[in-house]
Amino acid sequence: MRFGVREICDVVFKPLTSVDIGNQHFDAYQPVLFLDTAKTSSLEGAATTVYAQGGRGNPRLIAWDGEKTLTFTVEDALMSPISFAMLSGAGVIQGSGALTDEKAQKVYVHTTYDLTVEKEGEKFVAKLTDEERDGATLVVTREAPVYPVLLDSAGGQAQFLSAITDDQITVEGEKPVGATEVNTERGEIDAAGRTIVFELGEDTPGDSRLDTGISVGQAVRIDCYTVHTEGAHEMTIDATTFAGYYYIEASTLFRDEATGEDMAAEFIIPRGKIQSNFTFSMANSGDPSTFTFTIDAMPAYTKFNKNKKVMAILQVLDTEGEGHNYDNEDILGHQGRESDEDINEWYAKSIFADSGE
Numbered sequence: 001m002r003f004g005v006r007e008i009c010d011v012v013f014k015p016l017t018s019v020d021i022g023n024q025h026f027d028a029y030q031p032v033l034f035l036d037t038a039k040t041s042s043l044e045g046a047a048t049t050v051y052a053q054g055g056r057g058n059p060r061l062i063a064w065d066g067e068k069t070l071t072f073t074v075e076d077a078l079m080s081p082i083s084f085a086m087l088s089g090a091g092v093i094q095g096s097g098a099l100t101d102e103k104a105q106k107v108y109v110h111t112t113y114d115l116t117v118e119k120e121g122e123k124f125v126a127k128l129t130d131e132e133r134d135g136a137t138l139v140v141t142r143e144a145p146v147y148p149v150l151l152d153s154a155g156g157q158a159q160f161l162s163a164i165t166d167d168q169i170t171v172e173g174e175k176p177v178g179a180t181e182v183n184t185e186r187g188e189i190d191a192a193g194r195t196i197v198f199e200l201g202e203d204t205p206g207d208s209r210l211d212t213g214i215s216v217g218q219a220v221r222i223d224c225y226t227v228h229t230e231g232a233h234e235m236t237i238d239a240t241t242f243a244g245y246y247y248i249e250a251s252t253l254f255r256d257e258a259t260g261e262d263m264a265a266e267f268i269i270p271r272g273k274i275q276s277n278f279t280f281s282m283a284n285s286g287d288p289s290t291f292t293f294t295i296d297a298m299p300a301y302t303k304f305n306k307n308k309k310v311m312a313i314l315q316v317l318d319t320e321g322e323g324h325n326y327d328n329e330d331i332l333g334h335q336g337r338e339s340d341e342d343i344n345e346w347y348a349k350s351i352f353a354d355s356g357e
Helices: 081-088 340-346
Strands: 003-005 010-015 019-021 024-026 033-035 038-053 060-076 091-094 107-120 123-128 137-139 147-151 157-160 169-171 196-200 219-228 233-236 245-256 262-274 291-297 300-302 305-310 313-316
Touching: 010 038, 019 081, 033 081, 060 245, 060 262, 081 091, 081 233, 081 291, 107 196, 123 219, 262 300
Parallel strands: none
Antiparallel strands: 003 245, 010 033, 010 245, 019 024, 038 060, 060 291, 091 233, 107 123, 107 219, 123 196, 137 219, 147 157, 147 219, 169 196, 245 262, 262 291, 262 313, 300 305
16 A cells, blocks of 8 residues: 555644643543644654764764654744644633622733824813724723823834823713722723713823814824723743643545555654744735644553554555445445455456456
């Protein structure tokens, strides 16, 4: 049997011991990641060879092979919080709960909004509608100040204004958020379905020279922070956590030379260590970024053989002996047939001897 390979692998990662990723627990050998969006995958073996050399011309006399390594590389087209956590060793936080819940898991996100300067009475203001912020909840605290920047006609930064304080933020004409219940103890502004109004002007205390030259119709960028719970993920990378060890099963197809039929093939790495090196490439042209898993295969027992440690196993399922499936008798020509060998009963003789010669 000979076969060709021109198909990607679908890869499943299973931890060798129980592990917590984010707020999800996984048992040993429970599937953590189904990677079915890979672009390329490869299995590369290498070894070191040393030689005994001597005699005239110092030729090589005997060779010793050792230090065998096996590296499985998968380039994924897409990324998920779980796959990033596995690749980088990052912790994953998934937002949950209501904002008013003390036990809510909150994710604070830096956000900017480009608005237009308007005038209300003697004050210059910028209004942020619920639609413009897509329903997001703003948070205003010492840790999350709000700063405006005037933009020129090309969208460049033209003038930096003083901070917008609690007393300069209102929700559709209510009292400033610093003196009303629309601002919670942790600084979240309750403005669901309503417009938030930012006053552009001198702080108290503050420097009045910062806020000169403001006029109606100018573009102003509001730099602030929003807070999210459900649907938000936060991935944290620190210096003490790294990618782990996994039982890896990679499924692909090999094509049989004789019949052209695709046969199921499976690579098994019983103990694969994901390398913690990774690169994020972000560009506005060319091909989209991919995410590469580089895995060092190490000797270990497979699930079904505890007699010998291996670095990897390749399984190929040859279905040639199974023949055609004749179970569905609704198909014309299936009725009365059990296997492809039935046709041998149609003819009494063969030009070949029984030995097959």
